[in-house]
Each structure stands twice: as C-alpha cells, then as structure tokens.
Amino acid sequence: MTVETETVEQYLASRRKLVDAVLDRELPPASTPPQSVHEAMRYAVLGAGKRVRPIIAIAAAEACGAEIEPLLQHFAALELIHTYSLVHDDLPALDNDDLRRGRKTTHVVFGEALGILTGDALLTEAFTWLATPIDGIDPARQLRALREVSVAVDSKGMIGGQVADLEAERAQEHGGDRAALMRQLEFIHENKTGKLLTASAVLGGILGGASGEQVETLREYGRATGLAFQIIDDLLDVEGSAATLGKTAGKDAAQGKLTYPALIGLERARAEAARLLGVAVGKADIIGGPVNYLGDLARYICERRS
Amino acid sequence: MTVETETVEQYLASRRKLVDAVLDRELPPASTPPQSVHEAMRYAVLGAGKRVRPIIAIAAAEACGAEIEPLLQHFAALELIHTYSLVHDDLPALDNDDLRRGRKTTHVVFGEALGILTGDALLTEAFTWLATPIDGIDPARQLRALREVSVAVDSKGMIGGQVADLEAERAQEHGGDRAALMRQLEFIHENKTGKLLTASAVLGGILGGASGEQVETLREYGRATGLAFQIIDDLLDVEGSAATLGKTAGKDAAQGKLTYPALIGLERARAEAARLLGVAVGKADIIGGPVNYLGDLARYICERRS
Numbered sequence: 001m002t003v004e005t006e007t008v009e010q011y012l013a014s015r016r017k018l019v020d021a022v023l024d025r026e027l028p029p030a031s032t033p034p035q036s037v038h039e040a041m042r043y044a045v046l047g048a049g050k051r052v053r054p055i056i057a058i059a060a061a062e063a064c065g066a067e068i069e070p071l072l073q074h075f076a077a078l079e080l081i082h083t084y085s086l087v088h089d090d091l092p093a094l095d096n097d098d099l100r101r102g103r104k105t106t107h108v109v110f111g112e113a114l115g116i117l118t119g120d121a122l123l124t125e126a127f128t129w130l131a132t133p134i135d136g137i138d139p140a141r142q143l144r145a146l147r148e149v150s151v152a153v154d155s156k157g158m159i160g161g162q163v164a165d166l167e168a169e170r171a172q173e174h175g176g177d178r179a180a181l182m183r184q185l186e187f188i189h190e191n192k193t194g195k196l197l198t199a200s201a202v203l204g205g206i207l208g209g210a211s212g213e214q215v216e217t218l219r220e221y222g223r224a225t226g227l228a229f230q231i232i233d234d235l236l237d238v239e240g241s242a243a244t245l246g247k248t249a250g251k252d253a254a255q256g257k258l259t260y261p262a263l264i265g266l267e268r269a270r271a272e273a274a275r276l277l278g279v280a281v282g283k284a285d286i287i288g289g290p291v292n293y294l295g296d297l298a299r300y301i302c303e304r305r306s
Numbered sequence: 307m308t309v310e311t312e313t314v315e316q317y318l319a320s321r322r323k324l325v326d327a328v329l330d331r332e333l334p335p336a337s338t339p340p341q342s343v344h345e346a347m348r349y350a351v352l353g354a355g356k357r358v359r360p361i362i363a364i365a366a367a368e369a370c371g372a373e374i375e376p377l378l379q380h381f382a383a384l385e386l387i388h389t390y391s392l393v394h395d396d397l398p399a400l401d402n403d404d405l406r407r408g409r410k411t412t413h414v415v416f417g418e419a420l421g422i423l424t425g426d427a428l429l430t431e432a433f434t435w436l437a438t439p440i441d442g443i444d445p446a447r448q449l450r451a452l453r454e455v456s457v458a459v460d461s462k463g464m465i466g467g468q469v470a471d472l473e474a475e476r477a478q479e480h481g482g483d484r485a486a487l488m489r490q491l492e493f494i495h496e497n498k499t500g501k502l503l504t505a506s507a508v509l510g511g512i513l514g515g516a517s518g519e520q521v522e523t524l525r526e527y528g529r530a531t532g533l534a535f536q537i538i539d540d541l542l543d544v545e546g547s548a549a550t551l552g553k554t555a556g557k558d559a560a561q562g563k564l565t566y567p568a569l570i571g572l573e574r575a576r577a578e579a580a581r582l583l584g585v586a587v588g589k590a591d592i593i594g595g596p597v598n599y600l601g602d603l604a605r606y607i608c609e610r611r612s
Binding site for chain 2: 028032033034036037038041084088091093094111112113114115116117119120121123124125127128131132133138139140142143144146147150151153154155156159160162163164166167187
C-alpha cells in the first residue's frame with residue numbers, strides 16, 4: 001500500500017470506505033428483531049456522514065505505526081457515539097431539527113419514541129464494540145481507551161456541552177455580560193464537539209501503541225482540531241446554505257444561539273480557527289511517523305469549503 | 307461481620323446502604339457545571355429505589371467468596387443503567403409517566419430536554435464506572451464483565467424489549483393471535499427486565515472470581531429471577547394501588563399493554579412465577595458458598611407484598 005502518496009482527499013475517501021464497510025458489517029442487520037430499532041440505527045448511521053472521528057483515530061494509530069485493520073471496529077464506535085448525539089440533539093425537545101446530513105432526521109422518519117431509543121441503542125452498541133477483545137492488545141490498555149471515550153462524552157464532557165448550549169440560548173435571550181458569555185461559549189465548544197474529537201485522537205493513539213507522551217501530544221492535537229472544527233462549523237452556519245450544508249442553515253442565528261461569529265465577529269473567529277490549526281499541525285509534526293495524515297486532516301477540516 | 311445470621315430484610319437493608327453510599331459519593335456533586343444535569347442525575351438516582359440489581363451482583367460476588375468493597379462502584383453502575391432506562395421510559399414520547407418511585411419523574415421536574423440528556427448521562431457514567439480499574443482484578447476479566455452488561459442492555463436486549471413493548475401496544479389494539487402475543491410477551495419480559503437482572507448476577511460472578519461454570523449457573527439464576535420479577539410486576543400492577551406501588555397503578559391495563567395476567571390469567575401467572583422461583587433457588591443452591599443470599603433474594607423479590 002503506497003499510502004504515503006495519497007492526497008488528503010484520497011486518504012479521507014479510502015479510510016471512509018474502510019469505516020463504512022465496518023459499520024455496515026457490524027451493525028445488527030435490519031432483519032434482527034425488533035426490526036424497527038435496527039432499521040432506525042442503520043438509517044441514522046449509514047449512507048451519510050464524513051466519518052471524521054474514526055478517521056482521526058485511524059490517522060493517529062497509523063502515525064504511531066499501528067496496523068489499523070484489527071482496530072477498525074473500535075474506531076467505528078466513535079461514529080456510533082457521534083450519531084447518537086446527533087439523533088438526540090435533533091429531537092423536538094432539543095434542537096427540533098427535521099433535516100440532517102441532507103436527509104430527514106431519525107425521529108421524523110421513525111417517530112419520537114424510536115428516535116430516543118435508537119440514540120440509546122447506538123451509544124450502548126458503541127461500548128460493546130469498544131469492549132470487544134483485540135488480539136495482541138493489552139486488555140488494561142483497552143480498558144483505559146474505553147474509559148477515555150466514556151469520560152469524554154459524559155455529563156462533564158459532550159453531554160455537559162449540549163446542556164450548556166441549551167442553557168446559553170436562554171441566557172442570551174435574557175442578556176448576560178460578554179466575558180461570561182465567552183467563558184460559556186468556550187465551555188460549550190470544548191465539550192460539545194471538542195471532547196469526542198480529542199478522544200478520537202487519544203483512542204487511536206492508545207490502541208495504536210502510543211507512548212504516554214505521544215498520547216498527551218495527540219490529546220493536544222485533538223483539542224486544537226476540535227475547537228477549530230467547531231468555530232468553522234459556526235462560520236459555515238452563518239455563510240452556508242441549506243443546499244450545500246445539508247442542514248437548515250442560519251438556524252443557529254435564528255435560535256439566538258451562542259456562536260463565535262456572533263460573539264467576536266467573523267474576522268476574529270476566522271483568525272482564531274487559523275491559530276488553532278497552527279497548534280494542531282505543530283502537534284501532528286511532533287508525532288511524526290512514516291504515515292502521518294494528522295496535520296493534513298486538521299487542515300482539511302479547517303479549510304473545508306461546502 | 308456476622309452476615310450469615312442476617313435475615314434477608316437485614317441483608318437487603320445493609321447492602322442497600324452500601325450501594326447508596328457509593329452512588330452518593332461517586333455521582334458528580336450537584337455543584338459541578340453544568341449544575342442542572344448533575345442535579346437531575348442525583349435526583350433521578352438518589353433517595354428512592356430498592357437497588358435490586360446492585361444487590362444481586364453483591365450477593366453473587368459474596369456467594370463466590372469475594373470481598374465486595376472494591377467492587378461496589380462497579381455494581382452500583384447497574385443502578386445508573388436501570389435508572390437511565392426508567393428516566394427515558396417515563397418520557398412523554400414513551401410511557402408518559404409523571405410519577406415514579408413515589409416522586410415526580412425527572413422530565414416533569416427538569417423538563418423534557420434535560421430528561422433525555424440526564425438519561426444519556428447516567429448510561430455514559432455507568433460505563434465509566436465499569437471501566438475504572440480495580441486492584442487485583444484481571445483487566446481482561448473486567449473488560450468481559452463490562453461487555454456482558456453492554457450487550458444485555460443493547461438493541462437486542464433491554465432496549466429491544468422496550469421497543470417490542472411499545473410495538474405490542476399497537477399490535478394488541480389491532481388484535482393479533484394468542485400464540486404470537488405470547489411469544490412477543492416472552493421476548494419483552496426476557497429483554498426489557500430480564501437481561502439486566504441476569505447481567506447483574508453475571509457481573510457479580512465475573513468480578514467476584516467465579517469459574518466459567520459458576521458464571522453460567524448465575525446466568526440461569528438471573529434469567530429465572532428476572533422473569534419471575536417481571537411477572538410479579540405485572541401482577542402488582544393489576545392488584546396494587548398508586549399509594550403502595552409508588553407509580554400510577556392500573557396504567558398497564560389502561561394502556562392495553564401486553565402482560566402475563568392479561569394473556570394467561572392471574573392464577574397461571576402466579577403459578578409461572580412460582581415455578582421460576584423454584585428454578586432460581588435451585589441454581590442459587592448449586593453456587594453454594596458460606597454467604598449465599600441469592601435464593602433468599604429471589605424469594606424476597608417473588609414474594610414481595612406492597
């Protein structure tokens with residue numbers, strides 16, 4: 001395999017194909033009873049999504065010199081967790097979104113009860129995948145990797161970010177001082193999107209055999225990439241359109257959500273994303289390795305044009 | 307400690323106290339940001355609940371001769387999972403229950419959005435607890451124990467049972483033949499309640515150092531106890547009242563839910579519960595051990611009078 005000569009687009013496409021194949025193979029078939037929840041799980045996960053989180057884990061493991069094939073199901077679990085968070089965020093009681101990744105959201109197609117239970121099922125399935133033994137991997141290391149992921153998405157991590165995001169909506173409607181809003185925004189970004197992206201890099205490192213020092217470098221890489229990613233997402237919401245974005249654009253602004261552009265302006269938001277990208281690329285360089293797409297991935301995420 | 311001389315009531319009370327102390331200590335303080343979700347998690351878990359699942363795990367571990375103190379947080383994780391399932395089942399889109407364990411349900415107190423996210427947070431927290439390393443326990447064994455729990459509550463387990471339960475409501479309204487309904491009911495009971503109770507006995511065994519054969523005996527014990535428990539729950543719903551049950555009684559019947567008494571009558575339902583109890587007690591006897599409350603626990607569950 002001459003991976004070194006792939007462009008980042010080719011790398012993303014080839015790794016996405018690997019992740020998609022594992023998701024399709026390992027998710028329970030739609031014929032498994034009760035069929036409805038398995039149809040809904042497959043609908044939510046398959047057919048759309050860039051698989052950014054599993055690909056970050058793959059890139060981290062490859063940079064550490066690991067053979068990725070035995071680790072793919074564990075990395076694909078990150079996509080289950082990401083999808084569960086989207087399915088629940090889209091529910092009427094939360095963001096009430098009808099459109100996601102260019103398709104009707106899960107609860108719109110399958111009903112609200114199944115929307116809730118499908119999200120629950122994806123989160124649970126993710127932990128089963130993460131806890132599946134891997135030949136040649138120390139179980140203590142695997143347990144530590146699983147715990148990194150669960151902590152990243154708990155009430156002080158991803159869920160906490162989502163809760164803070166919901167509460168920020170209310171706070172902004174009622175006014176609130178700028179410094180407090182900025183701290184709140186950073187909490188939301190760091191947790192709602194950042195923690196799972198960071199855990200993706202860390203998971204790739206731990207299962208890929210990284211040293212303790214390398215794991216911490218990957219953590220910093222993931223953190224910078226995650227924050228940049230979130231700022232870009234805010235910017236795209238302002239600049240994008242429903243057609244190119246595959247979700248209802250301008251919705252954040254319409255809902256009065258706390259965003260970087262809303263708080264510090266477009267130009268400063270762009271500059272902050274660029275600064276964070278620099279940090280991410282620097283950390284990627286420290287990892288080194290013969291096949292290292294981490295820097296390119298961070299750049300791709302930050303420069304994506306829809 | 308002279309545990310051998312405790313009555314089952316004393317055993318339940320003393321072990322419940324241990325579980326409650328761990329839940330209170332290990333759940334994030336209500337002051338942790340974002341406070342709302344941590345208040346809601348503590349509200350949902352603390353102050354009510356018999357802690358049946360952690361106590362089954364404790365009894366299984368003790369029957370295998372284990373020191374339970376280092377395992378308590380892992381056993382308490384079962385209560386987080388049980389509570390998450392209740393919080394989500396009570397949501398307006400599902401069972402729409404306002405009362406649970408004699409108190410207002412979580413979404414009634416904290417709102418629907420936080421009801422959903424609090425359930426998510428409890429499930430996630432459970433896996434963090436289960437993945438926390440334990441001194442002197444082989445990590446491979448711990449990983450296997452965690453996977454037993456996640457598989458028990460996945461879309462083919464507890465969640466699948468809940469989905470089938472929701473769908474059975476519809477099917478019964480539209481008629482449906484008796485044999486098919488019976489198969490459906492068994493699927494619901496085995497999965498919705500049975501799988502987590504079974505996993506509780508299995509978790510106690512695996513972390514308590516049980517042999518492979520003992521683990522399988524505990525699995526059969528858990529399965530019989532879980533089915534008996536569910537039948538009794540159905541019977542209590544018919545016979546009980548809101549005051550003694552702490553939930554809205556007669557609700558299952560009012561909603562046209564599939565239950566044992568509805569399908570085979572009160573007497574046969576009572577007889578089936580008694581038969582299953584006999585199986586459970588027999589399996590408990592096979593495990594043996596100097597401190598073995600497994601049989602008493604099964605009996606207590608099957609004979610509880612509210």
